[in-house]
Amino acid sequence: QVQLVESGGGLVQAGGSLRLSCAASGRTLSSNVMGWFRQAPGKEREFVAAIRWSGRSTWYASSVNGRFTISRDNAKNTVYLQMNSLKSEDTAVYYCAAGYTTRPADGQYDYWGQGTQVTVSS
Secondary structure, three states, X not given: OEEEEEEOOEEEEOOOXXXXXXXXXXXXXXXXXXXXXXXXXXXXXXXXXXXXXXXXXXXXXXXXXXXXXXXXXXXHOEEEEEEOOOOHHHOEEEEEXXXXXXXXXXXXXXXXXXXEEEEEEO
């Protein structure tokens, strides 16, 4: 019903910036929240950020708060994750997710993208 495609990952030096994009297609209005999660080798998937399509509510993990910014372009059905002041510990596969949820950080989303690799060199 909803397809998600992430892009924008790559290699960046510590302290640098990167912007991830998540393009949604299909029945996008069936979801009220878009989120970003990440998974590093040997670690569990963790919540990064989320946003309501209205844009009036955003959520951030404490580890990225102040460095990352989530935003959306409703006309393009696209969500962005602007990552600044990147650290080596930010290295992970980043996944975009969509769903109808009242708990954006709990990982209970209906649709997931394929992921995009972000590598931060130290």
